[in-house]
Amino acid sequence: MNSCYIDWLPDDVLRIIFKLVCEEDQAAFHDYSMQNERRGRHWDDWQKDYYHYQDMYAEGINDPPPSALISAMGVCQRWNCLISQTPTLWTVLQISFGDGPASLEYTRTFLQRSGTHPLRITLLWNDPRNPFNGVPQLLSPSYASNPPVSVDETVAGAYLVLIIIELHAQVHRWREFTLRTTSQTHIHQALLLISRPCVHPAHMLEKLHLQLVHGQFDEDPIHYGPLIFPGSASPISDLTLFGMSWSWLSPTVFSSHIVNLRIHYCIPVHEDDRDTSTTAKVLSQLLGALVNLQTLALEVDMDPLAADIMSPIELPHLHYLAIKSWTMNCWMAKFLHNVHMPNLRILTLDGVDYDFELMEADFEDILHELIRLTKEDPSNSPLELDELHLVNFTHRADPQLLHCLYKQMTTLKVFTLGPATSYANDAWAMGLLPTPRGLADLPLPGLRTLLLFDVSRDVVRHIVLERLPLTGPLEELYYREEKGQEKQNEIIPDDWQDQVEKYHRIGDVKSERYCDVVNRRWSYLD
Numbered sequence: 001m002n003s004c005y006i007d008w009l010p011d012d013v014l015r016i017i018f019k020l021v022c023e024e025d026q027a028a029f030h031d032y033s034m035q036n037e038r039r040g041r042h043w044d045d046w047q048k049d050y051y052h053y054q055d056m057y058a059e060g061i062n063d064p065p066p067s068a069l070i071s072a073m074g075v076c077q078r079w080n081c082l083i084s085q086t087p088t089l090w091t092v093l094q095i096s097f098g099d100g101p102a103s104l105e106y107t108r109t110f111l112q113r114s115g116t117h118p119l120r121i122t123l124l125w126n127d128p129r130n131p132f133n134g135v136p137q138l139l140s141p142s143y144a145s146n147p148p149v150s151v152d153e154t155v156a157g158a159y160l161v162l163i164i165i166e167l168h169a170q171v172h173r174w175r176e177f178t179l180r181t182t183s184q185t186h187i188h189q190a191l192l193l194i195s196r197p198c199v200h201p202a203h204m205l206e207k208l209h210l211q212l213v214h215g216q217f218d219e220d221p222i223h224y225g226p227l228i229f230p231g232s233a234s235p236i237s238d239l240t241l242f243g244m245s246w247s248w249l250s251p252t253v254f255s256s257h258i259v260n261l262r263i264h265y266c267i268p269v270h271e272d273d274r275d276t277s278t279t280a281k282v283l284s285q286l287l288g289a290l291v292n293l294q295t296l297a298l299e300v301d302m303d304p305l306a307a308d309i310m311s312p313i314e315l316p317h318l319h320y321l322a323i324k325s326w327t328m329n330c331w332m333a334k335f336l337h338n339v340h341m342p343n344l345r346i347l348t349l350d351g352v353d354y355d356f357e358l359m360e361a362d363f364e365d366i367l368h369e370l371i372r373l374t375k376e377d378p379s380n381s382p383l384e385l386d387e388l389h390l391v392n393f394t395h396r397a398d399p400q401l402l403h404c405l406y407k408q409m410t411t412l413k414v415f416t417l418g419p420a421t422s423y424a425n426d427a428w429a430m431g432l433l434p435t436p437r438g439l440a441d442l443p444l445p446g447l448r449t450l451l452l453f454d455v456s457r458d459v460v461r462h463i464v465l466e467r468l469p470l471t472g473p474l475e476e477l478y479y480r481e482e483k484g485q486e487k488q489n490e491i492i493p494d495d496w497q498d499q500v501e502k503y504h505r506i507g508d509v510k511s512e513r514y515c516d517v518v519n520r521r522w523s524y525l526d
Helices: 011-034 050-059 068-073 077-084 102-113 151-168 184-194 276-288 304-308 328-338 364-374 399-408 426-430 457-471 514-518
Strands: 092-096 119-125 174-181 207-212 238-242 260-265 295-300 320-324 346-350 387-391 414-417 449-453 476-480 502-509 522-525
Touching: 011 068, 011 077, 011 092, 011 119, 068 077, 092 102, 102 151, 119 151, 119 184, 151 184, 174 184, 184 207, 320 328, 320 514, 328 364, 346 514, 364 399, 387 514, 399 426, 426 457, 457 476
Parallel strands: 092 119, 119 174, 174 207, 207 238, 238 260, 260 295, 295 320, 320 346, 346 387, 387 414, 414 449, 449 476, 476 502
Antiparallel strands: 502 522
């Protein structure tokens, strides 16, 4: 008789344990999916120079995590039967390129064992050996034109097609669908299959993430063929289009159901044959239908002519807005002017660092528009931001404009000056200093949490000490000193760190993506 205590556990208890194992598998795969297959980068952190990626390749390639649930099936016949016959354990399908030929058989097994339950599907079809896995084509002259299609890529594409065919037969059960590739060929093959008419439409689909990770200046061309999910009125509430043109989607997808939207679409505005005005017009039309949108991340580049044709947009429920753009100075002010966002509370602006020479773009138009939005006006309620996060702002702002803006932002509690060039944030930080007129003229009077990168130590000291008599101590101060300035900082007195309730020295930042900066993903120094 087997004396192992675990054999005494009833089936219901084992199912609870296996469910927890599934959740651990899903969490591990999610962490893996957030990383680029080359160690050290997030999957969407790909606008870096070619040599960074050569270094990452030398560090090796991450393999997908093994499934603990599959391993558990091999423990004994009882566990195998129990896991196989419990459909709720088979509702989350997560497959990566690294699974190879076994991915097709696993997909078929998964669909059979999940019964009729709704499905959450993630396909990571990004080949880590592909030289264009996030490497900018602009800096790789040997592949100036389209890269050659390898035999491995062709085989991988064939497997992806077979997997999509199996999954599309169950499209009526899709609850969530994420597809990421490093190949335009692969993602186009997959989307063309999804665009085929289906007896049962995707009426349950709530989350759709399409991610094409390719050269930073290459956009997915406008699609004029069939649209995906034909005949479906999918209640999609969470939509991400990364590197993908929205022309693949029916306008009905952009409906009042959408709550969260992220669009990353690089338009090479330096080329004369790109019609960015058409892109801007369509984008404004699509956004105009999203009356229940709550979070919006726009990572796009447009030229001034494109911004001129944007029509007024009403986003009454928008709470969070992030804009990341290399050409922000060309269109951002007009976007803010045309979009009515009365409930916006968190604003993040990223001027983008491509590891090329940072441009000191003129952000004064943006400042003027923010001043207009935050000004008390009898005909309009002012914009009442709780948080403002600025990343990669290199322009030396006009002190008078900054003071005017800061003085009007009475509700702001959290302010971030994120990574930039050496001391580029000093002008923005010095705008926080009090004026001789005291409290009545104080910049950001409600400020409680301050996050500062690349600001000189002397400026930080003056901010802390000079604001102290008027507002009391800051609740939290996060500060990263500019590297290489240790000797210059030795002469600055250490009489300010204890004048804040909580002082944190920022160490290594997980990445300089705006989301990691805003969410404070970094280490701390003693």
